[in-house]
Amino acid sequence: MQLALGPTRFAYTDITAITSHFRDKLGQGGYGSVYKGLLPGDVHVAIKMLVSSMSNGEEFISEVSSIGSINHVNVVRLVGFCSEEMRRALVYEYMPHGSLEKYIFSPEKSFSWDKLNQIALGIARGIDYLHRGCDMQILHFDIKPHNILLDSDFTPKIADFGLAKLYPRDNSFLPVSAARGTVGYIAPEMVSRSFGAISSKSDVYSFGMLLLEMAGGRRNVDPQASRSQTYYPSWVYNQLSRQEVGGISEAVSIHQVERKLCVVALWCIQMKPDDRPAMSEVLDMLEAGIDGLEIPPEPFFCGDEFAPAADSSVLSEISTFSE
Structure with a gap:
């Protein structure tokens, strides 16, 4: 039901809890580091902590909301996001087999x-x-x-x-x-x-x-x-x-x-x-x-x-x- 309503907004304290204080790092890219996380109900997620963004918070949330409505079998689903001051994160469904x-x-x-x-x-x-x-x-x-x-x-x-x-x-x-x-x-x-x-x-x-x-x-x-x-x-x-x-x-x-x-x-x-x-x-x-x-x-x-x-x-x- 929650997924059907679009991406959930998480507080930064939620992100630290979900990732067990960023314990399990999955990788790093040009946008920031990615960590494995666990939501209630034993749902695994991948959380990307973004480096400082040039866009303001409202633009970020607007863009995330649009992308969060995408639902296609061949596109990774955006579960949620965090936007607190300069702290930005994107919460995606977890892909167990990693990259191609x-x-x-x-x-x-x-x-x-x-x-x-x-x-x-x-x-x-x-x-x-x-x-x-x-x-x-x-x-x-x-x-x-x-x-x-x-x-x-x-x-x-x-x-x-x-x-x-x-x-x-x-x-x-x-x-x-x-x-x-x-x-x-x-x-x-x-x-x-x-x-x-x-x-x-x-x-x-x-x-x-x-x-x-x-x-x-x-x-x-x-x-x-x-x-x-x-x-x-x-x-x-x-x-x-x-x-x-x-x-x-x-x-x-x-x-x-x-x-x-x-x-x-x-x-x-x-x-x-x-x-x-x-x-x-x-x-x-x-x-x-x-x-x-x-x-x-x-x-x-x-x-x-x-x-x-x-x-x-x-x-x-x-x-x-x-x-």
């Missing part, structure tokens, strides 16, 4: 291709819901494996959207001041407006980078890899376009799901936002089979002319926007 990151980069293959496909679909449904299913369009701006959490059934849930800005659904383009993200996933237009306007397509780009990492089980930029494989998206595109039989990951041959995830990902990471599909179209592609999926045009950073030096200059420019 530790599974896809594990030396052992954690998931079957069918399970990876289900996880990719779940993430896409969650993002599409944030973009189109709410009264206000919610843009995440930081889609990456670390921000995808897994529940007891390994159902993926999008997390860390709590401080993403809310925009009217008809407001397609955003001010540059909205830009944020993580190097390796941040869309080009977040760095330079010469690529296009910041919009929901920025999340599509980040999702494409996430898909590539899920398919290959390796990070998109790997300094340890051979020169030809340093920038993974470029290597994937060259492999697919040459129709090589060898797998994109370490596998002997490329699996149908692996190929599908990679082709969809390459559509998502087109350099110009207008060339990327909307999240609803991405979802349609993932739900369909590999048949009929065409390899997209070559993004300009792919191909034999790709040079690590060029990549480093882009990364240095991007780093000014990273957390």
Whole structure:
């Protein structure tokens, strides 16, 4: 009943009691530290203590109230919040299996291709819901494996959207001041407006980078890899376009799901936002089979002319926007 009424407002003394004086730390990110907590009724929660926020208390509460009304199977539910002077906290449902990151980069293959496909679909449904299913369009701006959490059934849930800005659904383009993200996933237009306007397509780009990492089980930029494989998206595109039989990951041959995830990902990471599909179209592609999926045009950073030096200059420019 309490969850149905929206997020609960907790006093700071409640937060210290729920976390047993911040005893069990789950992790730390750009927004603050996360602790495990226990509500009455033996309900486990994750409590994020936020670093000092620029917004005032009323703005914070208004935004939290809007986000608290979101209810989707692939979005982490906001249970409550705390706002006392400069002390701010967000109380989320607890995800026992942690983040997707530790599974896809594990030396052992954690998931079957069918399970990876289900996880990719779940993430896409969650993002599409944030973009189109709410009264206000919610843009995440930081889609990456670390921000995808897994529940007891390994159902993926999008997390860390709590401080993403809310925009009217008809407001397609955003001010540059909205830009944020993580190097390796941040869309080009977040760095330079010469690529296009910041919009929901920025999340599509980040999702494409996430898909590539899920398919290959390796990070998109790997300094340890051979020169030809340093920038993974470029290597994937060259492999697919040459129709090589060898797998994109370490596998002997490329699996149908692996190929599908990679082709969809390459559509998502087109350099110009207008060339990327909307999240609803991405979802349609993932739900369909590999048949009929065409390899997209070559993004300009792919191909034999790709040079690590060029990549480093882009990364240095991007780093000014990273957390």
